[in-house]
Amino acid sequence: MTYREALKQALRDVLNHDERTFLMGEDVGRYGGAFAVSKGLLQEYGADRIMDVPLSESGFVGAGIGAAMAGMRPIVEVMTVNFSLLAMDQIVNNAATLHHMSGGQITAPVVIRMGCGIGRQLAAQHSHSWEPLYAHIPGLIVLSAGTHDDARWMLPAAMKCQDPVIIFEYTSMLNLEGVMNESITSVDTRTAKVLRTGTMISVITYGSAVYKCLEAAERLAKEGIDVEVVDLRVLRPLDDETILRSVRKTHRALIVEDAWRSVSISSEISARIMEQAFRDLHAPVQRSCGVEVPIPYPKHLEDASVPQIADIMSAITKEFRHDRV
Amino acid sequence: MHLDPETTRHLLRQMILIRRFEDRSAEMYTKSNIRGFLHLYSGEEAVAVGVMNTLTTEDAILSTYREHGHALARGVDAGSIMSEMFGKQEGCSRGRGGSMHLFSKQHNFYGGNAIVAGHLPVAVGMALAAKKLHTNSIVCCFFGEGAAAEGEFHESMNLAALWQVPLLFVCENNRYAMGTALAFTHARMDIEAKAAAYCIDAEAVDGMDLMAVLEASTRATEKIRSTGRPFLLVCNTYRFRAHSMFDAELYRDKAEVLEWKKRDPITVFQQAAVSSGMIDGPAIKALEDSVDEELQRAVAFSEAGTWEPLDQLTKYTYAEGGRT
Numbered sequence: 001m002t003y004r005e006a007l008k009q010a011l012r013d014v015l016n017h018d019e020r021t022f023l024m025g026e027d028v029g030r031y032g033g034a035f036a037v038s039k040g041l042l043q044e045y046g047a048d049r050i051m052d053v054p055l056s057e058s059g060f061v062g063a064g065i066g067a068a069m070a071g072m073r074p075i076v077e078v079m080t081v082n083f084s085l086l087a088m089d090q091i092v093n094n095a096a097t098l099h100h101m102s103g104g105q106i107t108a109p110v111v112i113r114m115g116c117g118i119g120r121q122l123a124a125q126h127s128h129s130w131e132p133l134y135a136h137i138p139g140l141i142v143l144s145a146g147t148h149d150d151a152r153w154m155l156p157a158a159m160k161c162q163d164p165v166i167i168f169e170y171t172s173m174l175n176l177e178g179v180m181n182e183s184i185t186s187v188d189t190r191t192a193k194v195l196r197t198g199t200m201i202s203v204i205t206y207g208s209a210v211y212k213c214l215e216a217a218e219r220l221a222k223e224g225i226d227v228e229v230v231d232l233r234v235l236r237p238l239d240d241e242t243i244l245r246s247v248r249k250t251h252r253a254l255i256v257e258d259a260w261r262s263v264s265i266s267s268e269i270s271a272r273i274m275e276q277a278f279r280d281l282h283a284p285v286q287r288s289c290g291v292e293v294p295i296p297y298p299k300h301l302e303d304a305s306v307p308q309i310a311d312i313m314s315a316i317t318k319e320f321r322h323d324r325v
Numbered sequence: 326m327h328l329d330p331e332t333t334r335h336l337l338r339q340m341i342l343i344r345r346f347e348d349r350s351a352e353m354y355t356k357s358n359i360r361g362f363l364h365l366y367s368g369e370e371a372v373a374v375g376v377m378n379t380l381t382t383e384d385a386i387l388s389t390y391r392e393h394g395h396a397l398a399r400g401v402d403a404g405s406i407m408s409e410m411f412g413k414q415e416g417c418s419r420g421r422g423g424s425m426h427l428f429s430k431q432h433n434f435y436g437g438n439a440i441v442a443g444h445l446p447v448a449v450g451m452a453l454a455a456k457k458l459h460t461n462s463i464v465c466c467f468f469g470e471g472a473a474a475e476g477e478f479h480e481s482m483n484l485a486a487l488w489q490v491p492l493l494f495v496c497e498n499n500r501y502a503m504g505t506a507l508a509f510t511h512a513r514m515d516i517e518a519k520a521a522a523y524c525i526d527a528e529a530v531d532g533m534d535l536m537a538v539l540e541a542s543t544r545a546t547e548k549i550r551s552t553g554r555p556f557l558l559v560c561n562t563y564r565f566r567a568h569s570m571f572d573a574e575l576y577r578d579k580a581e582v583l584e585w586k587k588r589d590p591i592t593v594f595q596q597a598a599v600s601s602g603m604i605d606g607p608a609i610k611a612l613e614d615s616v617d618e619e620l621q622r623a624v625a626f627s628e629a630g631t632w633e634p635l636d637q638l639t640k641y642t643y644a645e646g647g648r649t
Binding site for chain 2: 022048053054056058059060061062063064065066067068069070071072074089090093094098099100101102103104105106107109138139141161162163190237
């Protein structure tokens with residue numbers, strides 16, 4: 001099924017499971033979903049459970065938080081992360097802090113889904129990868145659905161959390177066909193996952209870079225380079241254990257993300273690896289990240305703004321070329 | 326509206342409790358027991374007491390950083406509030422919040438919110454939940470006229486009306502958003518007129534007059550409970566003290582403050598109550614003594630309170646265990 005279809009099945013799953021659950025977002029109902037993820041759901045579940053909201057990000061995200069505090073289980077869809085800054089105060093100063101500020105009395109178990117990423121020539125204001133911004137905030141659970149399996153199962157898992165959850169979904173992957181792992185019927189919201197075991201280098205990644213890294217690993221296997229690919233899945237709190245176990249085994253690390261290089265997820269992981277596995281490293285941690293430029297419109301420039309498969313392969317092979325010198 | 330002697334005593338005591346609690350808080354602040362920001366409610370007592378007495382225990386309340394009066398009128402223990410401001414773990418928010426973040430789930434009191442207008446969308450959501458869950462309760466959201474300039478006010482009003490949620494917006498217009506007067510912040514100064522843009526019913530009332538607030542809030546809450554629709558109640562009031570302990574009040578004349586003090590809600594209500602025979606001098610004295618005694622205990626309780634152990638620092642970041 002497509003990534004889109006997996007997201008939709010996730011929504012149907014949670015709507016069927018708990019009558020307190022409802023979806024609220026711009027154009028989720030009558031329009032059929034800005035990206036057709038929620039197409040048909042209004043007809044299936046009714047207007048009480050599929051709520052079209054006005055263009056009021058701060059208002060409706062805050063309302064989702066309030067509804068969660070008062071016992072409902074809302075799923076707030078922010079059409080894309082690009083519009084989420086309008087709701088940043090609600091997310092950071094309310095959702096993320098209420099439990100703490102109230103001395104543990106209040107919980108706000110709201111799930112906020114946001115489409116993100118580049119790849120459709122939508123230019124600077126519509127192409128952001130702001131996972132690092134949200135991963136910075138204590139009190140939030142930040143998830144990244146970089147695979148079809150997570151597109152299907154992350155939402156049901158998130159709905160069980162007592163804490164506010166942000167789920168990043170990748171608009172460039174919506175039409176991508178994928179084979180679902182039939183043995184998976186649930187996932188956790190705590191661990192990273194080794195998607196491909198390898199012995200020579202740990203490629204640590206998330207989101208829209210996951211499949212690119214897996215493809216790079218496949219191609220490099222033919223050249224005798226055995227790559228381990230770790231899908232972070234949970235950007236906050238990071239699963240140090242899985243990351244470090246991998247790096248201690250392979251002794252090399254390359255972190256790959258589409259987000260801008262400075263002050264990114266890879267900056268953080270690089271620091272943690274240095275702090276906790278310094279003596280296991282045979283080489284400095286490398287990073288392959290988004291170029292620090294507002295995303296440009298023309299395809300050739302847009303493509304050059306984030307790591308592509310060739311860039312990832314090049315970064316990995318460079319790692320081993322150093323040794324041979 | 327006619328009040329019986331018992332209700333008269335109760336309401337008067339609540340206002341006196343708030344006034345004296347705020348005086349004590351100022352004193353504790355100068356002694357450095359209370360730190361950070363302290364925003365006192367002195368002068369606005371009639372609003373909190375009037376509105377709160379038209380709400381049930383099932384109704385949810387959200388307020389601003391000037392919320393001590395609302396919390397006290399709601400029944401949150403004075404010792405618990407004072408301890409919170411001292412930062413002690415016996416405080417209503419375990420000392421984690423301080424003056425601006427008083428929370429008490431058992432009283433359905435949801436803050437204590439420090440971002441101006443930041444709690445309005447949350448209030449809309451809580452009212453939406455009340456509607457969906459058929460709780461028959463309403464949500465009451467206090468904010469100042471400064472908040473009515475924020476986008477969140479406008480978004481929240483629109484959403485509340487669009488979704489038809491049982492929400493009482495209470496705008497306490499004390500005429501100054503920190504140090505900036507109403508005329509310098511609102512193109513349209515009659516805040517209640519803004520409600521029409523959202524098809525929300527509204528009323529403005531003299532916030533220095535407890536009876537007026539009580540009557541208006543009774544009307545407003547009855548309307549909300551019977552129609553399920555939101556309402557905006559603007560209470561025109563005045564804060565006798567500065568915005569906070571850091572404010573030198575350069576923006577207003579002392580003469581203006583004195584003028585407003587002639588309309589002190591406590592004095593006005595008390596005089597009317599005495600005139601109508603609802604209460605007498607000795608009873609008032611007894612009330613004041615009981616308030617002083619309550620506050621004495623509150624301060625002693627706070628001084629004897631304990632500090633949360635350092636190793637608990639990250640305990641409340643997440644509700645679920647095992648996350649850091």
